Amino acid sequence: MNIKVLATAAVLLLVFLVYPYLMPSVFYVSLASQIFIASIMALSLNLLVGYGGMVSLGHAAYPGVAAYLVIWLSTRAEMDPLSVVLVTMGAVTLMAGLFGLLALRAKGLSFLMITLALGQIVWGVAYRWVGVTGGDNGLSGLGRPAPFGIDLASGGAFYYFAGLCFAFAMFAMYLFVRSPFGASLKGVRDQPARMAALGYNVWMIRYISFIISGFWGGISGVLYAYYHQFISPHAISIANSAEFLLMVIAGGAGTLLGPVVGATLVMVLKNVVSAYVTRWLMLLGIIFVIIVIFLPEGLVPGVGRLRRRLKEIYKTPGGLSAQRAALSKSALKSLGIRQGDKP
Secondary structure, eight states: OOHHHHHHHHHHHHHHHHHHHHSSSHHHHHHHHHHHHHHHHHHHHHHHHTTTOOOOSOTTHHHHHHHHHHHHHHHTSOOOHHHHHHHHHHHHHHHHHHHHHHHTTSOHHHHHHHHHHHHHHHHHHHHHOHHHHOGGGOEEOOOOOOGGGOOOOSHHHHHHHHHHHHHHHHHHHHHHHHSHHHHHHHHHHHOHHHHHHTTOOHHHHHHHHHHHHHHHHHHHHHHHHHHHSEEOGGGGSHHHHHHHHHHHHHHOTTSSHHHHHHHHHHHHHHHTGGGTOTTHHHHHHHHHHHHHHHOTTOHHHHHHHHHHHHHHHHHSTTHHHHHHHHHHHHHHHHTTOOTTOOO
């Protein structure tokens, strides 16, 4: 493996381990835990939006249903944590399979509207089925588990647990998008007709990706439930789905690092900047507009493009001055003026 990659991984691991001890309060440790959870959610949506070309506005249904099931099964059915997680993930994956059968009957804007409608149906059930979901009051009373004897009740312990889950999710996503199936998904996104002509089952590739995306959304929901120990219909609202989509687009759809950067940006604005700026949503909107105008591909690909451009400029003989001279010469030539001519 590249020494640079190993060095970067070692630095990131060191920062991850010492981060709780460097922070002035537990608030920033909890913020990091929220960023890890939101990043897993954004990464799951990125499988659809970035790699599959399928924009969804109902993705909050998966973490929302997962969180409801975790709390309900733990507090009402009194099941042990391992059984709760297994049943929850099985149910959410099954729900993703059912929603995929309905949503993938359409494409483009119609697909987006179907996912929006499905998400609103789930929100309506959570809001109206008071006997099971608690209605607008939601469900609470969940305690954090102690896997392998490690109590996750403290903010620091949960931070390390959420960070490990995020690292595992990131590695799994990396393997997925670099696999032959991931390559076929990108091919279906860019050239569906050509992929079908080559013998690929376009619908099945999209369907499997849809289910995998829902599965990882469920994982983030399980972590969300154990972190907040509370769930309400707001977690399944269209506003949350739009927020997750914003994370993917702002950071850079179709990249692994982009959704993480987008999730970090949104969560910092939501939890830190909102304490100083009352209208933080307006600030988020302004930042998003700036990103769309100047970095339409997202922060990560856009910054990478600018970096490569600057390298090209400074690697050429004469550097920036040579580039300016070339541009001036080109401008004069277009006006029919030769250098040295008197005005």
